[in-house]
Amino acid sequence: MKRRNFITLLSAGSGSMLLTQPLQGSEIFANSNKNQRLSDGFSADVVIAGGGMGGCATALAACRNGLKVVMTEETDWIGGQVSQQGVPPDEHPWIETHGAPASYRDFRNRVREYYKRNYPLTADARKRENLNPGDGAVSRLCHEPKVAVAVLLEMLHPYMSSGKLIVLTEHKIKKADVTGEKVKAIEAVNLKNNQTIVLEATYFVDATECGDLLPLTGTEYVTGTESKSQTGELHAPEKGNPKDNQAFTLCFAMDYQHGANNIIDRPEDYTFWSNYVPDMYPPWPGKLLDLKYSSPQTLEPKELGFHPEGVRTGDVLNLWNYRRIINKNNFGPGTYTGDITIVNWPQNDYLLGDIIDVSEKEFKKHIEAARQLSLSLFYWLQTEAPRPDGGLGWPGLRLRSDVMGTSDGMAKYPYIRESRRIKAEFTILEEHVGAENRKLVVGEEAGKKAAEFFDSIGTGYYHIDLHPSSQGDNYIDFGSLPFQIPLGALLPQRMNNLLPANKNIGTTHITNGCYRLHPVEWSIGEVVGSLIAFATKKKTLPRAVRENRSLLEEFQGWIRTQGMETHWPE
Known part of the structure; x- marks a missing residue:
C-alpha cells in the first residue's frame, strides 16, 4: 500500500x-x-x-x-x-x-x-531579575503548574x-x-x-x-536495574532486576488558613498507610508517615520539620518551604491569605508496586493506591503531624484542586522518575559521570571532569539521585560531575525513524538518576527535533549523522547556532 x-x-x-x-x-x-x-x-x-x-x-x-x-x-x-x-x-x-x-x-x-x-x-519582587515566585528551596524558579x-x-x-x-x-x-x-x-x-x-x-x-x-513499536529496551557484571558500575547491584524501578509520586498542592477547620474525610486506606513501615534495605527508620526518613546520602535516620506558616523549624528543613510555589510575601497585600506548596516528599513516594510493563488494570490499581497514600499523608498532616507547640495536626491545611487542575488537588499524572530505556548505540555509564566511579577508572586528576563525548549534543548536571525502589532498595544518592549528552544515547540500535525524548534514552538505572531532570529532558527533546530536521535536509538517517564525522561536526556546529550547548565552559 x-x-x-x-x-x-x-x-x-x-x-x-x-x-x-x-x-x-x-x-x-x-x-x-x-x-x-x-x-x-x-x-x-x-x-x-x-x-x-x-x-x-x-x-x-x-x-x-x-x-x-x-x-x-x-x-x-x-x-x-x-x-x-x-x-x-x-x-x-x-x-x-x-x-x-x-x-x-x-x-x-x-x-x-x-x-x-x-x-x-x-x-x-517586581524588580528582581531572577524572580522566584515561591522562593522554594528546591529550585531558583518555583511556580504554579498552570503558569x-x-x-x-x-x-x-x-x-x-x-x-x-x-x-x-x-x-x-x-x-x-x-x-x-x-x-x-x-x-x-x-x-x-x-x-x-x-x-x-x-x-x-x-x-x-x-x-x-x-x-x-518493537523497539528494544531495558527496565529496572542492571547488574554490576553487565555495566561494571560501582553502585550497581550484584544481581539485576528489570522490575526494580524507582518509586513514583502522586504530588498534590495545599495552602494553609490559620484558624480554619478544613479537615477532609478520613481516607479509605488511612489505617493501612498511617501504620505502614517500608520494607527495604538498608532499613527505613520507622513509619512512612512521619517527619523522619532515611538520609539519601548516608541512609541514617534524618529529621525533617513542618510548619505551614513558613517559620524556621530549628536546624532541620521545613518541608513547607521545600517546594513552595507561592510565597505570599512576594505579592501585594491580600493577594494570598497564605503560601501554596507542592507535596513531593519522601512520605508520598509510592513503593508497593511497579507501573512499567504492567497491564492497564495494574497501572490504574497502583495509581489509585498512590492517591490514597497522598490523601492519607494530607490527612495525617491535618490531624496527627507533631507541632512545635507540642500539639498534633494542622486543621487549617487545605487541598488546592484549582492549582493542580483536578477535583481533589492531586496531580493529573504521577511523577515518573524511571521509564523504559532504549537499547542505544551508546549507553551512558556511571564511569562516565559519577564522581567516585570516574576517578577509579581514569585517575584522580582526570576524574575531576565527566567523560568528553565526541558526539556531545547537550550538557546537564544533577547529582545521581535514585529514590527508594519498588523492590525494596533504599536511596542511592551520590555525587556526579557536570556532564555531556552523547548523541549515541538518543539512537536506538535498530529502529531508524523512532527517537526518544524523555527519560527513555540510553542510560542505565544508575545514570538515569542524573539525566532525568527538567532541563536535561528539554535538551534531549530540542536536539531530537533538530536532528530530524537536519537528517531530513541532508536526506540521510539520524544514525548516519553520528557515523559520519563530517556530518556530525556540521550538526554540532549548527545546533550551537540555535542556542544549544555541546560543552561546559572551561
Whole structure:
C-alpha cells in the first residue's frame, strides 16, 4: 500500500461524524475531544507522542526548522513533570547562565515575565531579575503548574496558528504499524470519546513519560536495574532486576488558613498507610508517615520539620518551604491569605508496586493506591503531624484542586522518575559521570571532569539521585560531575525513524538518576527535533549523522547556532 504522509481518522462506526473543514492549530488544541478529520493536504513530518518537557522542546525545534508536527498528550495539560505532575524544576546552580539550551532559559524567563505582567507583585519582587515566585528551596524558579502550561502554549502558539503544529490533548497511543526498522503509523485513542486517529509521518518521537512507544513499536529496551557484571558500575547491584524501578509520586498542592477547620474525610486506606513501615534495605527508620526518613546520602535516620506558616523549624528543613510555589510575601497585600506548596516528599513516594510493563488494570490499581497514600499523608498532616507547640495536626491545611487542575488537588499524572530505556548505540555509564566511579577508572586528576563525548549534543548536571525502589532498595544518592549528552544515547540500535525524548534514552538505572531532570529532558527533546530536521535536509538517517564525522561536526556546529550547548565552559 502506498504510504500516505498525512493524518487520517479511523472510522469509529456508523455514529462517527467527519468534519469537512480542516481545523487549524489552536482550534485543534481547544477541540481535540471532537471527532476530526484533517485534510489530506496536511503533511506530518513528525509525530510526537507525549507533550511533556521533551515533547514540547522537540515540537519547538522541529517547527522552528520548517517541519510540520503533530503532538499527542495523554492529559489535558502539556508540560509533563513541570505541570501535569506538579514538580517545580530540579536544576543545577548555573542554570541562569549556562548548562542548558537558550530556549530552556527563554522558557524560564517567560515564566518570570508572566508573573510580572499578570500578578500584583510587590515592588521588591517586581524588580528582581531572577524572580522566584515561591522562593522554594528546591529550585531558583518555583511556580504554579498552570503558569507553565500557559507559557508553553504561548511558545508553541505561533506554530499552532500557522498550521505547522497540531496538539491533540487527551489522546493516548494504543497501537503502532511497523515494518522492519521503520514505524509507519501509530494509532491514538481520544480518551473522552474513545474515537481513534491514525497518525502517519516520516519520523516518530517517544516523549511519553514511561516510554510507551517502545513496546508498541518493537523497539528494544531495558527496565529496572542492571547488574554490576553487565555495566561494571560501582553502585550497581550484584544481581539485576528489570522490575526494580524507582518509586513514583502522586504530588498534590495545599495552602494553609490559620484558624480554619478544613479537615477532609478520613481516607479509605488511612489505617493501612498511617501504620505502614517500608520494607527495604538498608532499613527505613520507622513509619512512612512521619517527619523522619532515611538520609539519601548516608541512609541514617534524618529529621525533617513542618510548619505551614513558613517559620524556621530549628536546624532541620521545613518541608513547607521545600517546594513552595507561592510565597505570599512576594505579592501585594491580600493577594494570598497564605503560601501554596507542592507535596513531593519522601512520605508520598509510592513503593508497593511497579507501573512499567504492567497491564492497564495494574497501572490504574497502583495509581489509585498512590492517591490514597497522598490523601492519607494530607490527612495525617491535618490531624496527627507533631507541632512545635507540642500539639498534633494542622486543621487549617487545605487541598488546592484549582492549582493542580483536578477535583481533589492531586496531580493529573504521577511523577515518573524511571521509564523504559532504549537499547542505544551508546549507553551512558556511571564511569562516565559519577564522581567516585570516574576517578577509579581514569585517575584522580582526570576524574575531576565527566567523560568528553565526541558526539556531545547537550550538557546537564544533577547529582545521581535514585529514590527508594519498588523492590525494596533504599536511596542511592551520590555525587556526579557536570556532564555531556552523547548523541549515541538518543539512537536506538535498530529502529531508524523512532527517537526518544524523555527519560527513555540510553542510560542505565544508575545514570538515569542524573539525566532525568527538567532541563536535561528539554535538551534531549530540542536536539531530537533538530536532528530530524537536519537528517531530513541532508536526506540521510539520524544514525548516519553520528557515523559520519563530517556530518556530525556540521550538526554540532549548527545546533550551537540555535542556542544549544555541546560543552561546559572551561
